[in-house]
Amino acid sequence: MKKILVCLLTVCMMLTVFTVCASAADPVAEVTVGTDVFTYDNILDAFNKAAASENSTMKLLKNVGLKSDKYEIGGTYTLDLNGFDLYLYAPLKASTGTLTLKNSKATGSIVTHDCVGFILQGTTMKLDSIIISAKHKFAIRNDGTGNVYISGNCSIGYGIYAAYAGTVYGNNGAAENPVAYSGQYPIPVYCGWSISNDTPAVVNAPEGKFVAKGFNGNSYVSHYKDGNLGFAKIAYGSWVVIGILFAAAATLLVITIVRTVNFKKRMKHYAILPILPVIGYVTDKQFILFAIAAVLFIGILVYFLVSLFSQKKKEAAAKAAKLEAKKKPAPAVAAPVAEEAPVVEEAPVAEEAPVAEEAPVAEEAPVVEEAPAAEEAPVAEEAPVVEEAPVVEEAPVVEEAPVVEEAPVAEEAPVVEEAPAAEEAPVVEEAPVAEEAPIAEEALVAEEAPVVEEAPVAEEAPGTVVNTTVEDSSGADSMVIAETDASGNVVYSTYKKSFTARMIQAPADVQERYETLKNALLSYKKVNARVSWSYESFKSGRTQLAKFAIRGKTLCLFLAIDPATLEQSKYNITDVSSAKKYETVPCRLRLTSKRSVKWGLELIEMLAAKTELVKNPKFEAEKYFAEFQSTEDLIAQGLIKKI
Numbered sequence: 001m002k003k004i005l006v007c008l009l010t011v012c013m014m015l016t017v018f019t020v021c022a023s024a025a026d027p028v029a030e031v032t033v034g035t036d037v038f039t040y041d042n043i044l045d046a047f048n049k050a051a052a053s054e055n056s057t058m059k060l061l062k063n064v065g066l067k068s069d070k071y072e073i074g075g076t077y078t079l080d081l082n083g084f085d086l087y088l089y090a091p092l093k094a095s096t097g098t099l100t101l102k103n104s105k106a107t108g109s110i111v112t113h114d115c116v117g118f119i120l121q122g123t124t125m126k127l128d129s130i131i132i133s134a135k136h137k138f139a140i141r142n143d144g145t146g147n148v149y150i151s152g153n154c155s156i157g158y159g160i161y162a163a164y165a166g167t168v169y170g171n172n173g174a175a176e177n178p179v180a181y182s183g184q185y186p187i188p189v190y191c192g193w194s195i196s197n198d199t200p201a202v203v204n205a206p207e208g209k210f211v212a213k214g215f216n217g218n219s220y221v222s223h224y225k226d227g228n229l230g231f232a233k234i235a236y237g238s239w240v241v242i243g244i245l246f247a248a249a250a251t252l253l254v255i256t257i258v259r260t261v262n263f264k265k266r267m268k269h270y271a272i273l274p275i276l277p278v279i280g281y282v283t284d285k286q287f288i289l290f291a292i293a294a295v296l297f298i299g300i301l302v303y304f305l306v307s308l309f310s311q312k313k314k315e316a317a318a319k320a321a322k323l324e325a326k327k328k329p330a331p332a333v334a335a336p337v338a339e340e341a342p343v344v345e346e347a348p349v350a351e352e353a354p355v356a357e358e359a360p361v362a363e364e365a366p367v368v369e370e371a372p373a374a375e376e377a378p379v380a381e382e383a384p385v386v387e388e389a390p391v392v393e394e395a396p397v398v399e400e401a402p403v404v405e406e407a408p409v410a411e412e413a414p415v416v417e418e419a420p421a422a423e424e425a426p427v428v429e430e431a432p433v434a435e436e437a438p439i440a441e442e443a444l445v446a447e448e449a450p451v452v453e454e455a456p457v458a459e460e461a462p463g464t465v466v467n468t469t470v471e472d473s474s475g476a477d478s479m480v481i482a483e484t485d486a487s488g489n490v491v492y493s494t495y496k497k498s499f500t501a502r503m504i505q506a507p508a509d510v511q512e513r514y515e516t517l518k519n520a521l522l523s524y525k526k527v528n529a530r531v532s533w534s535y536e537s538f539k540s541g542r543t544q545l546a547k548f549a550i551r552g553k554t555l556c557l558f559l560a561i562d563p564a565t566l567e568q569s570k571y572n573i574t575d576v577s578s579a580k581k582y583e584t585v586p587c588r589l590r591l592t593s594k595r596s597v598k599w600g601l602e603l604i605e606m607l608a609a610k611t612e613l614v615k616n617p618k619f620e621a622e623k624y625f626a627e628f629q630s631t632e633d634l635i636a637q638g639l640i641k642k643i
């Protein structure tokens with residue numbers, strides 16, 4: 001008998017141990033499909049089951065965190081927090097079905113950690129008395145045309161982003177007895193579309209429960225109308241109202257003075273009195289009316305002057321920007337042409353006279369030795385014909401300049417003695433421009449100088465350059481360099497800077513902005529940078545993400561974001577999609593201040609969310625400050641090249 005009892009006790013003890021072991025792994029969620037209940041100790045398995053089972057209910061059984069990268073939870077089912085907390089370290093993405101979020105208990109919420117809570121791309125979401133705690137990024141980002149219904153005592157931290165108008169509803173969308181949102185705090189709704197009159201931001205919005213964000217507040221105002229939160233265009237006719245008020249105040253002031261004058265029967269005397277003595281003779285009622293009129297008059301006058309000065313200041317700034325934009329396309333490259341052009345531009349004389357076709361004029365190149373003629377070259381610079389430079393392209397003399405390549409013949413001065421062409425100048429005198437003939441003779445010498453500058457001799461015989469002087473080492477795209485060859489001739493050459501050279505010579509604040517944003521781009525996995533001659537590009541695989549380039553002296557960031565989606569945003573961007581080289585990165589941001597750098601960081605985050613880039617946890621920021629180098633050193637390194 002005792003042995004039997006011992007055996008029974010042993011069996012009971014083993015069953016107890018097995019029960020404890022079996023319950024060691026507590027389930028985190030359960031999914032109810034019809035009458036069947038499935039429990040899971042992995043939250044992702046529970047989401048998979050719920051998404052695969054239409055009209056099922058997924059219920060949390062404990063606090064749980066989800067760290068997977070953008071996990072797909074699309075489907076038609078209900079997620080019940082059941083009084084527990086769901087912690088998100090990456091967005092939950094849904095592309096199909098209808099997702100309902102609710103909490104059957106008084107406690108419990110969804111908490112996001114520096115990430116968007118839910119990214120919807122066509123999914124409809126219903127929020128029923130749910131709390132989403134988000135501090136730095138959107139709780140819900142609705143990038144598709146699916147609707148977001150909000151009802152009951154919800155709390156949506158940071159707000160909701162909607163890419164399309166009329167996709168956010170202030171109730172549960174029920175046809176009969178709909179339940180409206182009744183939370184304590186207004187929910188911000190950020191507009192991602194181009195708004196217009198009566199465009200709805202929130203449909204069926206309880207008044208005061210929603211706030212429209214992210215639209216042009218200078219042209220539109222948000223308001224509740226016909227049960228919706230929409231927009232109304234600000235009427236510029238308000239100036240008419242202000243004018244009427246101004247006229248009314250002035251009229252009331254005049255009436256008050258006239259009544260006072262008539263009251264005292266001293267019209268002529270009071271007509272020349274200043275305003276202060278008049279006040280001493282008014283009744284109490286008149287004084288009150290006068291005070292009201294004066295305050296109104298002064299207030300409107302101040303407002304008028306302030307707005308007038310503000311508008312003039314803005315107009316002046318806009319005109320200055322327009323003039324600057326017109327000047328920018330004419331870089332320093334044109335400078336040398338302007339100096340060279342005077343001589344070649346006088347080529348019309350050669351065209352008018354057959355002498356241009358007679359090569360002997362070109363053979364007069366040895367006249368370069370006649371230094372006095374070179375001194376007279378300033379006459380060519382003063383010639384107003386500079387603006388008629390089109391002749392430069394037509395002048396065959398420049399192309400026939402092989403005589404210049406035979407520059408050594410310059411020592412064979414006998415050719416100068418054979419200058420019958422100079423005696424043939426009367427042919428030029430027969431032209432209407434006969435009086436300019438002396439200038440034409442002097443211009444031949446100056447005319448040869450630009451040909452020497454453009455001639456391939458400078459490139460084929462680098463040893464002929466004796467002295468190099470940098471005429472312009474600014475941050476422009478191109479610059480002009482004056483060089484002196486072995487014969488003492490000044491040669492003007494146009495050089496173009498590479499992106500690397502321009503960054504080396506960029507100011508410290510430009511390099512700091514470049515370093516901050518480059519580290520931000522490279523902080524994502526699989527993002528690589530490549531520097532070409534004109535810009536630095538960033539790609540993820542074969543996908544173009546961004547480019548850095550310097551335009552003038554300004555560092556610009558080009559991003560693969562559709563500029564149309566940012567038209568009404570705070571970001572001061574420019575659409576450059578018309579340029580073929582920027583088709584893949586049409587959104588340009590000029591980096592001119594700390595605020596523009598902040599915008600750049602936000603746009604990079606937006607681009608990363610769009611292209612599903614993932615942060616690299618092992619990334620360490622690097623220094624990209626370049627030590628300043630002179631233009632001569634950069635030319636020697638091949639970072640600045642002759643055009």
